[in-house]
Structure formats: C-alpha cells, structure tokens
Amino acid sequence: MGGAWIGVSLDPQADAPVYVQLYEQLRDLILRRVLRREERLPSSRLMAAELGVSRATVIAAYDQLVGEGYIAGRAGSGMYVCPLPEETLTVSGAVPRPAPAPATPPRVRPWEEVPGWPPPLQPGEPDCRLFPAAEWSRALAGSWRRPSPRVLGHGETVFGDPALQQALARHLQVWRGIDVTPDQIIITAGAGDGIDLTLRAFVGPGEGVVLENPGYAPARNMVTDRGGVPLDCPVDSSGLCLEGLAALRWAAPVRLAMVTPSRHYPLGYTMPLPRRLGLIDWARQQGAMVLEDDYDSEFRYGGRPLAALASLDHGARVIYLGSFSKVFASGVRLGYLAVPLASVERYRACLQATGPRASLALQPALADFMDSGAYARHLRRMRRVYADRQGVLLQALQEHCADWLTVPEVQPSGMHVVARLSDRLMQRLIQAGPVPPDQQIADRCRTAGVSVRALSGYCRKPVRESGILIGFAAYTPQEIRSAAVKLRMILLSLD
Amino acid sequence: MGGAWIGVSLDPQADAPVYVQLYEQLRDLILRRVLRREERLPSSRLMAAELGVSRATVIAAYDQLVGEGYIAGRAGSGMYVCPLPEETLTVSGAVPRPAPAPATPPRVRPWEEVPGWPPPLQPGEPDCRLFPAAEWSRALAGSWRRPSPRVLGHGETVFGDPALQQALARHLQVWRGIDVTPDQIIITAGAGDGIDLTLRAFVGPGEGVVLENPGYAPARNMVTDRGGVPLDCPVDSSGLCLEGLAALRWAAPVRLAMVTPSRHYPLGYTMPLPRRLGLIDWARQQGAMVLEDDYDSEFRYGGRPLAALASLDHGARVIYLGSFSKVFASGVRLGYLAVPLASVERYRACLQATGPRASLALQPALADFMDSGAYARHLRRMRRVYADRQGVLLQALQEHCADWLTVPEVQPSGMHVVARLSDRLMQRLIQAGPVPPDQQIADRCRTAGVSVRALSGYCRKPVRESGILIGFAAYTPQEIRSAAVKLRMILLSLD
Numbered sequence: 001m002g003g004a005w006i007g008v009s010l011d012p013q014a015d016a017p018v019y020v021q022l023y024e025q026l027r028d029l030i031l032r033r034v035l036r037r038e039e040r041l042p043s044s045r046l047m048a049a050e051l052g053v054s055r056a057t058v059i060a061a062y063d064q065l066v067g068e069g070y071i072a073g074r075a076g077s078g079m080y081v082c083p084l085p086e087e088t089l090t091v092s093g094a095v096p097r098p099a100p101a102p103a104t105p106p107r108v109r110p111w112e113e114v115p116g117w118p119p120p121l122q123p124g125e126p127d128c129r130l131f132p133a134a135e136w137s138r139a140l141a142g143s144w145r146r147p148s149p150r151v152l153g154h155g156e157t158v159f160g161d162p163a164l165q166q167a168l169a170r171h172l173q174v175w176r177g178i179d180v181t182p183d184q185i186i187i188t189a190g191a192g193d194g195i196d197l198t199l200r201a202f203v204g205p206g207e208g209v210v211l212e213n214p215g216y217a218p219a220r221n222m223v224t225d226r227g228g229v230p231l232d233c234p235v236d237s238s239g240l241c242l243e244g245l246a247a248l249r250w251a252a253p254v255r256l257a258m259v260t261p262s263r264h265y266p267l268g269y270t271m272p273l274p275r276r277l278g279l280i281d282w283a284r285q286q287g288a289m290v291l292e293d294d295y296d297s298e299f300r301y302g303g304r305p306l307a308a309l310a311s312l313d314h315g316a317r318v319i320y321l322g323s324f325s326k327v328f329a330s331g332v333r334l335g336y337l338a339v340p341l342a343s344v345e346r347y348r349a350c351l352q353a354t355g356p357r358a359s360l361a362l363q364p365a366l367a368d369f370m371d372s373g374a375y376a377r378h379l380r381r382m383r384r385v386y387a388d389r390q391g392v393l394l395q396a397l398q399e400h401c402a403d404w405l406t407v408p409e410v411q412p413s414g415m416h417v418v419a420r421l422s423d424r425l426m427q428r429l430i431q432a433g434p435v436p437p438d439q440q441i442a443d444r445c446r447t448a449g450v451s452v453r454a455l456s457g458y459c460r461k462p463v464r465e466s467g468i469l470i471g472f473a474a475y476t477p478q479e480i481r482s483a484a485v486k487l488r489m490i491l492l493s494l495d
Numbered sequence: 496m497g498g499a500w501i502g503v504s505l506d507p508q509a510d511a512p513v514y515v516q517l518y519e520q521l522r523d524l525i526l527r528r529v530l531r532r533e534e535r536l537p538s539s540r541l542m543a544a545e546l547g548v549s550r551a552t553v554i555a556a557y558d559q560l561v562g563e564g565y566i567a568g569r570a571g572s573g574m575y576v577c578p579l580p581e582e583t584l585t586v587s588g589a590v591p592r593p594a595p596a597p598a599t600p601p602r603v604r605p606w607e608e609v610p611g612w613p614p615p616l617q618p619g620e621p622d623c624r625l626f627p628a629a630e631w632s633r634a635l636a637g638s639w640r641r642p643s644p645r646v647l648g649h650g651e652t653v654f655g656d657p658a659l660q661q662a663l664a665r666h667l668q669v670w671r672g673i674d675v676t677p678d679q680i681i682i683t684a685g686a687g688d689g690i691d692l693t694l695r696a697f698v699g700p701g702e703g704v705v706l707e708n709p710g711y712a713p714a715r716n717m718v719t720d721r722g723g724v725p726l727d728c729p730v731d732s733s734g735l736c737l738e739g740l741a742a743l744r745w746a747a748p749v750r751l752a753m754v755t756p757s758r759h760y761p762l763g764y765t766m767p768l769p770r771r772l773g774l775i776d777w778a779r780q781q782g783a784m785v786l787e788d789d790y791d792s793e794f795r796y797g798g799r800p801l802a803a804l805a806s807l808d809h810g811a812r813v814i815y816l817g818s819f820s821k822v823f824a825s826g827v828r829l830g831y832l833a834v835p836l837a838s839v840e841r842y843r844a845c846l847q848a849t850g851p852r853a854s855l856a857l858q859p860a861l862a863d864f865m866d867s868g869a870y871a872r873h874l875r876r877m878r879r880v881y882a883d884r885q886g887v888l889l890q891a892l893q894e895h896c897a898d899w900l901t902v903p904e905v906q907p908s909g910m911h912v913v914a915r916l917s918d919r920l921m922q923r924l925i926q927a928g929p930v931p932p933d934q935q936i937a938d939r940c941r942t943a944g945v946s947v948r949a950l951s952g953y954c955r956k957p958v959r960e961s962g963i964l965i966g967f968a969a970y971t972p973q974e975i976r977s978a979a980v981k982l983r984m985i986l987l988s989l990d
Binding site: 227 | 633640691695713849850853854857
C-alpha cells in the first residue's frame with residue numbers, strides 16, 4: 001500500500017474489506033490509547049492520501065467508529081477521539097473484541113401515563129420517553145440565555161443558521177457519504193416544508209411528479225396543492241420500478257420523482273445500486289429531478305447502507321431530504337435539504353420571494369448538540385434500543401400471531417415491520433365485508449387499544465396490497481409483548 | 496347605573512369616559528389593597544353585568560390595567576391582581592397619580608458589537624438586546640427538561656399546542672377585544688405561513704386578492720406563488736380606499752382582501768371605524784374574506800386602539816393575523832391566526848392534507864411565558880422604551896434634518912416613522928438620475944452605515960410615493976442621535 005499512518009497497514013487482498021481493516025486498526029489504536037481522548041484524526045481526504053486508499057473507504061471506517069462511539073465530529077474541525085470509560089481501554093496487545101453493548105433497559109413511564117401518547121404498536125414513532133431531555137434542554141437554554149442574533153433572526157441566511165448548515169454537511173458526509181458544502185444545506189420546517197419548497201422550485205402547474213405506489217400518502221396532497229399532477233409508479237422488492245417509470249405517459253413535462261431508496265416507505269425495500277443508477281439516468285434523460293427522502297436512515301441495525309442516491313449523482317439531479325422527526329420527535333418540525341450546487345440559486349429565489357418557514361429558535365442549539373457528539377450518542381443508543389425491540393416484536397409475533405400473519409424477516413433498518421395476512425384470514429375478511437381486510441384488522445385494533453396501520457391505505461389503484469404496519473420503536477419490550485397478545489385475541493376473533 | 500361592585504360607581508354623564516372611570520376606580524382599589532395581590536377579578540362578562548355597562552367598557556379598563564401592570568391574565572382562569580412593590584401601595588384615601596414610569600435606560604451592547612445586527616435606523620426591528628433572555632430561557636428549558644408529549648408532538652392538534660391556543664385567545668380578548676375561543680386559534684410558522692395558509696384555504700387559481708398599495712411587498716409574491724392574482728388598491732390617509740375597492744374589476748371572483756387597519760404598513764395610517772364597517776360590508780357583498788394583519792399592534796404609545804376588525808365582524812368575514820416577530824424577533828417564526836368559527840373546518844382540512852409547519856418546540860414555553868405575565872411585562876417595558884426612542888428620533892430629525900425632510904408627527908404606535916422629502920431635495924434628486932429620489936437616499940445611507948428604506952419600494956404603479964422609512968425601536972437614544980447626524984451629512988451632500 002502507498003502510505004501508512006501510525007502503523008496502520010491495509011491489505012487489499014485480505015478477506016476483510018479494506019474499510020473494515022481500517023476501522024479495526026483505528027479502534028485498536030483508540031483502545032490501546034495510542035490515539036488519546038480528544039485527539040484529532042486526520043481529515044478523510046488526508047487520511048486517504050496517507051494510506052493510498054479511496055476517500056470513501058476512510059469515510060466508511062470513520063462512520064463505523066462514529067456509529068460505535070469511538071470518535072465524534074466537532075464544529076468546523078473534524079473528527080476527535082471520544083472519552084471512553086477506563087474499563088474499555090486496554091493497555092496493550094490483544095484488543096478485546098467488544099461485544100455489542102446490550103441496550104440498557106431504559107426505565108420509562110408506561111405509555112398509558114404519557115398524555116397523548118399513541119397506543120402500541122403505532123408505526124413510525126420514536127420513543128420520546130428516551131429523549132435526552134436534560135442534555136438538550138441545557139443546550140437550548142444556553143443558546144438563549146445570552147441570545148446571539150443567530151437565534152433571534154439576524155446574521156442567518158434564508159437557508160438557516162450557518163452553524164447548523166455546517167453541522168449537517170458534516171453529518172451527511174460522515175453518516176451518508178454525501179459530499180456537500182454547508183451552502184448546499186437548507187433548513188426547513190420539517191420534511192413537508194422541504195417537499196413543498198422543492199415542488200415550488202421545480203414543478204409548474206399541470207407538470208408531472210412521480211410518486212411511489214404504495215407510498216407516503218401526504219406527498220400526493222402536497223403535489224396537487226401546488227398544482228402538480230401526481231403520477232403513480234409501481235414498486236417491487238427493489239423499490240420504484242424503472243419499467244413502470246418508462247411506461248408513464250403525461251402530456252406535460254415530468255419534473256420530479258419522489259423516492260425512498262434507502263428504505264421504501266412503507267414496505268421497507270432497499271433499492272439496489274443498479275436501479276439507483278438507472279433512476280439517475282432516467283432523470284438525466286427527462287431533465288427531471290429526483291427527491292431522495294431518507295426519512296429514517298439513521299436507524300440501521302447492521303452493516304453499512306448503500307450509498308445515498310445523492311452521493312452517486314454527478315449530474316446534479318438528486319435532492320436529498322432529511323428530517324429530525326424520527327430522531328427528536330415529529331413536533332420539532334425541523335428538516336433539511338441537501339441540494340445540488342446548480343440548484344442553490346433556484347431554491348434561494350423561492351425562499352427570498354416569500355420568506356423561510358423554519359424557526360431559528362432551535363437551530364443554534366441543535367448545531368451545538370450535533371457538534372458536541374450528543375446527537376450521535378443519542379442515535380447510537382436508539383439504534384441499540386430499537387434493534388432489541390424489533391427482535392422482541394418479531395419473536396412475539398411468531399409466538400402469538402403466526403397462525404394469521406406472515407411474520408416478516410429481521411429488517412436491517414427502520415421503525416416498523418409489515419406483516420402480511422395468511423390466505424385463510426384474507427378469505428375470511430374478504431367475505432366479511434367490503435372494507436379492505438387489513439383495514440378491518442386496523443379498525444378492530446383501534447377499538448381494542450392497539451394502534452397499527454393498514455398497508456392498503458398507502459396504495460393507489462390499480463395496486464392493492466394488504467398487510468399491517470406494526471411499529472416497535474416507541475414501546476418497551478413489555479409493552480410490545482402485551483400488545484402482541486392483544487393482537488392475537490383480535491386476530492382470533494376475526495378468524 | 497345598574498349595579499355596583501365593591502363600591503365602584505360609574506357616571507355616564509361625566510367628562511371622563513366610563514372605561515376610564517372604571518379603570519381609575521379599580522386601580523384605586525388595588526393601590527388601597529381593597530383588592531389584594533393574587534385576588535381574582537370577575538370575568539369581563541360578569542363585571543359588565545354587575546355594573547350595567549357594556550363588556551367592551553370592562554375590557555377597555557382591564558386592558559389599561561394589564562397594560563400598566565396592575566393585573567394580569569392566567570391560564571384558563573381570568574384576571575388576577577399583580578404583586579406590586581410595597582411603596583406603590585397606599586393605605587387609604589388619596590391615590591397617588593402614578594407618573595408615567597420613566598423608561599429605565601437600558602444598558603446594552605452597542606449595535607456594532609452585535610454580530611449581524613443591522614445598522615441604525617433599520618425600520619421594523621425590535622431591540623433584541625432588551626429581550627428577556629434569562630426569563631425566557633428558563634421557561635424554555637423548563638418545558639424541555641421533562642418534555643411532555645406537548646413539545647414532542649403528541650396530544651396537539653394540527654392547530655398547535657392547546658395551552659398556547661388558550662393563552663392567545665385570552666391575550667386577544669384582553670389586548671384587542673377580540674372574542675374567540677381557543678379552538679379558533681391556529682399557530683403558524685410566522686405571519687407568512689398564516690398568509691399562505693389563508694390563500695390555500697380561500698383563493699383558487701386565477702382568483703383575485705386585494706392588496707394595499709403601497710403595502711407589504713412579500714404578500715404579492717405569496718399570492719402569485721399560490722396562483723392567485725394580486726389586485727392593487729390605493730390607500731389614503733384612512734387606509735384602504737373603499738372607492739378603489741369598488742372600482743376593481745376582475746373576471747374571476749375576488750376572494751380576499753389583505754389589510755393593515757390598525758396601522759397601515761408602511762404609512763402608519765389608522766383606518767377609522769366607518770371605513771372598517773364599510774370594508775366588512777364589501778366583504779359580505781362579495782362573498783370575500785378580509786385578512787386583518789395586525790403586525791405591530793402591541794406597540795401603541797397612548798390611548799386605546801380602535802376595535803380590531805375581527806371584533807366588529809358579525810358575519811364571519813374577518814381573519815385576524817398576529818405574529819411574535821415584532822415582540823421576540825423575526826427568527827422565532829411563530830405567528831397565529833384567529834379565524835371565524837365558520838372557517839375552522841376549512842383551515843383544518845388544509846392543514847391535515849399536508850401537515851402543519853409551526854414547530855411545537857417553543858409553544859408550551861410560550862404559553863407559560865404568556866400565562867405568567869412575563870410576556871405582558873416585556874411588552875409594557877418595550878412600549879415605554881420605544882415611545883421614548885420615537886421622541887428621541889423625532890427630535891433628532893427636527894434638529895438635524897428638517898431642512899430636507901418633513902419631520903413626521905408623533906405616531907401613536909409602531910416601530911418606524913415615514914419622513915417625506917422637501918420639494919427642493921425632490922427636485923435635485925429627480926435631476927440627479929432615474930433612480931427614485933428616496934431610493935437614492937437609502938442607497939447613499941447604506942454605504943454610509945445607516946439603514947433606512949425607500950417608500951417607493953412599497954408602491955406599485957400607478958402609485959408613486961416618495962419618503963424614507965426610519966426605524967427607532969431597535970436603537971438606543973445615543974445610537975439614534977448619532978445616526979441622525981450621519982443622515983444629515985448624507986442629505987447635505989445630496990443637496
């Protein structure tokens with residue numbers, strides 16, 4: 001290999017991928033305290049040059065280290081070694097293979113005691129009981145105690161607080177491999193505001209917008225609300241179908257396709273690389289844009305996700321949409337876009353015409369929160385907790401509901417699973433009445449204090465899929481198990 | 496008179512208006528400690544019945560008492576006597592006529608030391624240096640430390656946090672005489688979001704929206720952005736001209752008129768009662784709505800404002816728009832609508848289709864802040880400070896700029912004044928080039944570090960008015976005086 005850095009040596013011929021080797025050796029250096037707490041790591045660019053590997057390799061290794069809490073990013077100054085508990089550090093030699101840390105059983109109030117909390121097993125909800133409230137509340141109070149004009153609304157651009165733009169650009173680089181400058185980041189009043197802004201920027205009256213079918217229902221309203229025409233495109237187990245896309249016919253230009261390639265919403269499929277490239281190609285040929293909605297990519301439970309569409313895009317066709325809803329809570333209503341350089345001025349013009357919507361009140365605190373590493377710590381903790389909970393849910397479904405539902409496989413990411421109905425149950429419910437079978441189950445669940453959603457509600461004709469969306473993120477193992485027992489009773493009663 | 500309440504006796508024949516009599520007698524009761532600290536006052540409805548006067552009279556008296564800090568509202572439970580310093584209380588008999596409290600000279604950083612702060616005399620800015628940051632930061636941290644689902648996004652309606660809806664309904668009743676239930680309040684992501692939502696609710700493609708000319712420029716973009724057609728209507732010294740309104744011709748229906756009756760933006764005129772009634776009448780005949788933008792009504796420096804349009808409206812035609820931008824700061828991006836009961840469902844449908852934009856993160860804290868009286872205290876303080884500063888500005892303009900500008904009269908409200916150009920200066924500047932005279936001054940000011948705005952920028956053809964908008968709220972007397980001297984030098988150089 002070309003270079004070396006404190007004895008790091010990588011072998012492209014070895015079984016383990018190069019990024020894994022790098023990750024393991026860096027972790028080793030940290031655990032052996034060769035790299036000391038608070039020490040700054042070289043930038044990914046520099047490290048890649050030093051080691052003669054691609055920058056993507058270094059970023060993958062850094063990402064893994066961030067994900068496991070060994071290193072963390074800081075405002076405007078790169079990656080630093082995190083303070084680690086003494087007992088995890090080794091003096092020399094053999095590195096203990098750290099067992100995946102068991103999720104600390106969180107002590108939380110039962111969901112019934114949280115006013116307004118949706119009953120289990122509501123899909124798509126983070127567990128706000130585990131929110132790092134004390135830490136966040138300190139950051140927030142700090143940013144307001146001597147309020148800088150940043151909180152109050154001076155010195156910011158229409159794109160938002162510069163420090164948060166910077167923190168997000170770094171976050172996207174480290175966690176998603178997307179290479180953007182802070183100037184390409186636009187803070188929005190939630191994901192919906194980001195979609196709306198993108199429609200304003202690219203879609204004229206009567207022009208077409210491709211939507212996934214099944215897909216995120218409110219997107220359709222947002223499109224029609226702006227005078228655009230929703231064009232439904234079928235989805236298979238690799239996400240949006242390129243054949244379906246090619247078959248779409250619309251008299252006016254098609255300006256935009258809204259997709260969820262990391263994890264199809266709501267089915268959970270991941271779009272493989274060839275299709276991602278095909279989609280970008282389609283956009284180039286059409287002169288259309290692609291909006292990549294990466295709504296819950298933070299919660300992956302293993303491995304490295306496929307490169308974001310936005311990171312594959314060399315033709316300035318992909319807009320990346322992120323949100324804090326699944327990390328904090330939906331009420332925070334903060335999201336962000338990472339837009340191609342070529343589109344920055346177009347977005348700026350839209351925002352200047354009517355003014356931005358995103359409050360600045362939280363932005364400086366959020367930037368601090370991200371820069372301090374507290375945000376990544378919270379994500380890591382939630383990953384472990386949610387991974388555990390998914391396991392609990394799948395086991396409980398297997399135990400109690402397997403007679404009526406096809407228990408899904410373990411999902412590598414996300415906050416809900418989709419369970420299909422058994423043929424027998426389908427038949428019974430079709431005979432029972434005109435309401436779609438999965439909706440019958442969801443309705444019955446609601447009256448019994450169990451909150452699930454019907455997949456058919458996400459479908460537009462001619463697509464008719466049936467299944468129930470079951471959330472696991474927002475509830476403790478005990479809450480999940482007891483809801484699964486209730487679900488059994490409901491299914492039994494419908495059988 | 497009909498009734499009496501703890502010896503209150505009102506004489507409709509007396510010189511002083513009945514509400515002033517009531518205000519003085521209640522103040523007397525408080526100062527004499529007949530009404531004790533923390534004591535609850537009867538509701539305005541009850542008090543009006545007790546005394547045989549109109550409810551508006553009681554509200555006017557309560558308003559004055561709130562404005563002067565004798566009483567304050569509390570969440571869901573009416574008006575209470577404030578704790579007052581011992582020395583202001585009298586044991587009996589003669590009530591000391593409290594001299595208007597001199598504004599405490601605020602100790603603040605010079606504007607140059609606040610990064611991003613606009614130079615004097617930027618119009619329309621509150622002084623963020625006087626923001627009650629410690630108090631607010633405590634309220635905010637408190638609401639997040641043990642975050643209720645309210646902050647995180649559960650248990651709220653699409654209209655916002657119920658406690659803030661309640662606090663705002665009370666605020667509107669006490670300060671603006673508008674009688675709405677909390678269910679009629681919609682929290683928005685700033686005033687712009689409220690305008691946009693109203694356009695979505697009422698205006699279809701190609702339909703007309705009446706705008707004031709001169710008026711708030713971004714409103715025009717918001718209308719066209721939603722496919723509506725802006726119809727400019729002239730303004731005279733009583734605000735929007737009813738003749739102009741009657742003369743408007745548009746092929747499609749006219750659905751909305753956006754007006755600033757309390758204080759025309761940017762000219763500062765108040766719309767008199769007959770015209771207000773005429774405007775409501777026009778709306779009724781057209782089947783149109785009126786959006787009453789009450790953007791800075793909090794800052795009135797004397798007397799009682801005219802009843803809000805929304806309080807005169809018995810035909811469900813008026814939507815009231817308020818904002819926290821001029822109280823907190825524009826970056827907070829929180830505003831609110833008070834909508835007629837008959838329109839509540841229409842707004843709800845719009846919000847449900849695409850989701851609300853206003854962050855919940857500040858709403859519970861803001862509700863606490865309003866309920867505790869801290870909000871009203873801040874408003875009262877700022878009223879005194881801004882009133883002083885207006886006086887300083889007018890005096891400084893008189894002293895330094897009267898050769899070139901018509902120094903305006905004292906304004907009863909607002910955060911800026913409009914100074915017209917002398918005929919001679921107008922002539923010189925018209926000869927100097929094609930740029931509008933007031934814009935030439937504003938441009939020259941900018942390069943000299945003085946921030947004023949040209950009135951011509953707020954006009955659409957055929958209206959051509961010239962003048963400069965000069966702000967006073969955001970700067971100390973010293974800053975104002977030194978900017979006025981700079982302005983003099985600029986005007987002198989243009990002469």
